[in-house]
Amino acid sequence: MNIAEKDISAEQGQEDRAQSIRDALRDAIVDRRLTPGAKLSEAEVGSLFDVSRTVVRSVLQTLAYEGLVKIERNRGAFVSNPTPEDARQIFDSRRLIEPGIVRSAAARLTPIDIAALRLHLQQEAQFMNRRGPAARRGEIKASGDFHLMLAAHAGNAILEKFMDELVARSSLVIALYGRSGVSSCGHNEHGAVLDALEAGNADHACHLMLHHIDHIEADLDLRVQEGLTLKDALAL
Known part of the structure; x- marks a missing residue:
């Protein structure tokens, strides 16, 4: 391996490391193991992951761009x-965007895609039968993943990336303000949207999706809970 190849390999390794740190922090924030307002010290994050402050700073800037860090x-x-x-604007944005995603996905979904989405709903249902914070976090994530799967099938990479940001922000809002988390009603609504898509009724699927988003937003209140330290939240 020549010097140029070594430099490229080192740069790629640093990018991969930054991505893994970003994912760990993002998951801890969305899962609300790190609560809103928690300080993310560059020195502490760098020490926990054994990376430089430059890498940490880049990760935090990425999370700030996504709206998860200030x-x-x-x-x-x-x-x-x-x-x-903020929560109102997030769900207003989803009401504007997701009907378009549903319509695009409706035109592209194959029987194999439908089967994969139904399998996901089965996995989502498993969290509903469990109790405790971990199960609640899992249910919130699984619910968001259903929306992201639909966005992936819409065939628009820009919308898919935007939905990834909106779902992350929504998950934080739900974990922070949700009275009951993602309820079984929400899960049943996912199934109804998928039934409409499988039947080829895009208009009804859009109507159901809007109702579903309204339902999620209606379940929000202003309660806040205390969270873990940075080290404990990342379980390092």
Whole structure:
């Protein structure tokens, strides 16, 4: 391997490491193991993952761009603390975007795709039969993943990326403000949307999706819980 190849390999390794750190922090934030307002010290994150502050800073900037972290000048980075108005705007955005995703997906879904989505709903249902914070976090994630799977089938990479951000922000809002988390009603609504898509009724699927988003938003309140330290949240 020549010098240029070594440099490319090292750069790729650093990018992969940054991505894994980003994923770990993102999951901890969305799962609400790191609560809104929690400080993300560059030194502590760097020590926990054994990387430089430069890598940590890049990761935190990426999370800030996604809306999950807020960087304050001379104070550092903190987990975003979405307000009720933030939550309203997030769900307003979803109401504007997801009907289009549903219509695009309806034109592209194959029987194999439908089967994969039904398998996912079976896995989602397993979390409903469990109790405890871990099961609740799993249910919230599985619910978001259903929407992301539909976005992936819509065939629009830009919309898919935007939905990834919206679902992440929604998951944080649900974990923070949700009275009951993602309920069995929400799971049943996923099934109804999929039934309509399988039947080729895109209009009805869109109507059901809008009802579903309304239902999720209606389950929100303003309660806040205390969370874990950075080290404990990442289980390192």
